[in-house]
Amino acid sequence: MSDFKHSGPTLDRMGFGGAPLGDMYAHSDDDRARETLATAWQHGIRYYDTAPHYGAGLSEQRFGSFLARKPRSEYVLSTKVGRVLEPAEEPEATGPFVGGLYFKRRLDYSYDGAKQAVHDSLQRMGVGYLDIVYIHDLSPDALGDAWTDYFATAMAGAARALTEMRDQGLIHGWGLGVNTIEPCLRALDEADPDVFLLATQYHLLNTAGADELFPRCLDRDVSVVVGAPFGSGLLAGGDHYLYQKATEESIRTRDRMAEICRGHGVDLKAAALQFSAAHPAVDSIIPGASKPERIPQNKALFETDIPAELWAEFKREGLLPASAYVPD
Numbered sequence: 001m002s003d004f005k006h007s008g009p010t011l012d013r014m015g016f017g018g019a020p021l022g023d024m025y026a027h028s029d030d031d032r033a034r035e036t037l038a039t040a041w042q043h044g045i046r047y048y049d050t051a052p053h054y055g056a057g058l059s060e061q062r063f064g065s066f067l068a069r070k071p072r073s074e075y076v077l078s079t080k081v082g083r084v085l086e087p088a089e090e091p092e093a094t095g096p097f098v099g100g101l102y103f104k105r106r107l108d109y110s111y112d113g114a115k116q117a118v119h120d121s122l123q124r125m126g127v128g129y130l131d132i133v134y135i136h137d138l139s140p141d142a143l144g145d146a147w148t149d150y151f152a153t154a155m156a157g158a159a160r161a162l163t164e165m166r167d168q169g170l171i172h173g174w175g176l177g178v179n180t181i182e183p184c185l186r187a188l189d190e191a192d193p194d195v196f197l198l199a200t201q202y203h204l205l206n207t208a209g210a211d212e213l214f215p216r217c218l219d220r221d222v223s224v225v226v227g228a229p230f231g232s233g234l235l236a237g238g239d240h241y242l243y244q245k246a247t248e249e250s251i252r253t254r255d256r257m258a259e260i261c262r263g264h265g266v267d268l269k270a271a272a273l274q275f276s277a278a279h280p281a282v283d284s285i286i287p288g289a290s291k292p293e294r295i296p297q298n299k300a301l302f303e304t305d306i307p308a309e310l311w312a313e314f315k316r317e318g319l320l321p322a323s324a325y326v327p328d
Contacts, residue, residue, distance in 0.1 A: 067125070087103060175222070
């Protein structure tokens with residue numbers, strides 16, 4: 001467990017990522033989603049992350065329905081701003097989300113847009129406050145070349161609104177929730193974030209987060225939450241990487257890592273989870289789950305003993321940088 005700066009909430013070393021409960025890649029069942037969340041709670045998970053983008057409010061709705069009867073002080077809840085949901089005649093399928101609620105998404109990184117997004121999320125989830133709010137997808141992979149313009153808007157707007165909310169005690173902390181590193185570096189230069197949710201940029205197939213960002217986060221006492229520690233599915237045996245169909249090269253690398261793991265009697269998924277959590281800048285990892293059985297599996301994988309020789313073999317073959325942090 002770890003506290004982040006400004007005396008914010010305590011984060012589990014392994015939390016729960018809510019994207020799969022928003023119809024990511026496939027339509028999901030309400031009863032199964034509730035059972036999955038109940039299983040996470042039963043296994044001691046108390047950090048839950050969601051977003052309006054995940055199924056156009058579906059993930060938030062499911063989290064709120066489940067958490068409504070739980071003591072608010074016993075869990076940490078994060079969501080995101082940057083998209084405001086507006087009513088639609090049909091669910092809007094976009095990106096990896098194939099379904100969801102009857103809303104369309106409108107990008108809005110303004111001061112008023114952030115306040116509205118927080119208000120709307122509180123209503124959808126039925127909670128009185130949020131622990132962490134991330135500015136979502138303020139990044140070139142989502143916004144293209146226009147991301148710098150959106151970033152300027154967000155720093156003057158959403159970041160200012162969230163800083164005020166934090167100072168007023170309405171939220172406990174804020175940061176960015178992104179899939180690239182440059183926005184986080186810029187936010188450190190231009191604002192006072194508490195935590196970054198960095199997805200796809202620190203796992204066995206990509207250690208870029210450790211190069212420049214993580215040292216600066218340690219210097220600034222800014223926490224890091226690692227999203228997508230399975231590379232958005234590939235390291236868990238799926239065929240998606242960076243939220244798209246995996247390339248043949250990435251599949252070959254994954255398969256070689258899995259072969260080395262088998263040689264040491266280790267599941268690649270265990271290595272993936274433990275590696276993403278090992279860096280001293282990382283406070284929490286949040287693998288997603290859409291099936292209840294994944295929760296005890298992930299917990300067991302996270303606690304599996306991994307021999308030091310496995311990491312040494314990864315490094316000898318150039319699958320990991322020689323300087324990479326690995327579990328003790």
